Amino acid sequence: MIKLTIFDLDDTLFNSTELSTQARRNAVRAMIDLGLPATFEEAYQVLSEVVEEYGSNYGHHFDQMLKRLNVESDKLKLYVSAGMIAYHDVKYANIRPFHDVIPTFIRLKKLEVKICILSDGDAIKQYEKILRLRLQDFLDDIIITEEVGIRKPNPKLFELPLKRAKVQPNEAIYIGDNYERDIVPCIKIGIKTVLIHRGGKYDQSNMKKRSPPPDYEIYNLNDLVSIIEKINLNQ
Amino acid sequence: MIKLTIFDLDDTLFNSTELSTQARRNAVRAMIDLGLPATFEEAYQVLSEVVEEYGSNYGHHFDQMLKRLNVESDKLKLYVSAGMIAYHDVKYANIRPFHDVIPTFIRLKKLEVKICILSDGDAIKQYEKILRLRLQDFLDDIIITEEVGIRKPNPKLFELPLKRAKVQPNEAIYIGDNYERDIVPCIKIGIKTVLIHRGGKYDQSNMKKRSPPPDYEIYNLNDLVSIIEKINLNQ
Known part of the structure; x- marks a missing residue:
């Protein structure tokens, strides 16, 4: 009996990678408009390298980009x-x-299945996303790793929403786009798993056979409620 | 011969105090809409005290407000x-x-008088204000105290724009709304001074006689260019 759904946020509930790409392109254009001595292609390439090396949640991408471009200016800030x-x-x-x-959240609410978001990252930034996506009224729980001091893919992190909702692992189902960070730890502790193939990081390599495999693989959330109904019927 | 105008930013070039008041009221309303257990009046009063005690440029007003309201919740962030x-x-x-x-900046440009903004505060935040006010194309120099490590009212801070523009103190005129922090240090080093009576902090007490007095007192910038033209005619 599934009583709790746990959702990853970025690239599972909104198109984070594509939006970040658009936003970074706009940022580079704005700096060049102000006189940054570089071409768009050059600056965007350097910024992409910084993001790749430091990770997308690092707070000083633009500072590092300017260092690498050797920009000497009193206009750095x-x-x-x-x-x-x-x-x-x-x-x-x-x-x-x-x-x-x-639509999926509404159907889950009707089924009285709880909804939790479990997301890696800076708490203030992740809450800003949730609020601007206007998801907060649907959520029974929100866990941002910065606030609890444990990051994905540590399995202990995935035990937290179970404890807080007072459910057993096999009463919960996790939906995320990242096999290594989302699915593997859930399999370890017995949470049912749904790998969703979407978001900017999705490509053909995601379609390779995984071992151990996720319980389900989907391309959008339309099938999620029927998956849950099927599990609940069989138990 | 006036060759350089130096402007304070907040409450001199835009209505900072009033805008911050509106923004803080909106912030308190948003937190109450999410379930913050306090009345608007209570929460806004506490926030105002925090702003008063920590200063408006402090970065954690809302955290302190929640502490003072004794909010115990997993929703703090x-x-x-x-x-x-x-x-x-x-x-x-x-x-x-x-x-x-x-209009004043355009007239100063026609007169070939340089324009500098000299502002206290966090560099990124102050630059954001300048960019969103769309003032950057008029400016020959921008000095934000965080970047130079000297704050108002230290007179050494006010020597910087002179050095950078290669002008003497009596070739510069400073326009700001704060007698103690803007005008007094300029008088000490011989920059001409204009106290502008506007912005949220303006009240009747601002009208008391000051000693030493500023060279000029104005209520808006309309008179600034004629003040400069008069000085330049007499020299």
């Missing part, structure tokens, strides 16, 4: 500020859930 | 995030220069 404005304006003007998220 | 979104949305959606700023 002006560039950074312009980049941050342009990034934030695009990212949060355009953030919206994938089209199937709200 | 959700409240903080909602407050920050609501604050930022109001502050930067509505930021615009006082109506006389751009």
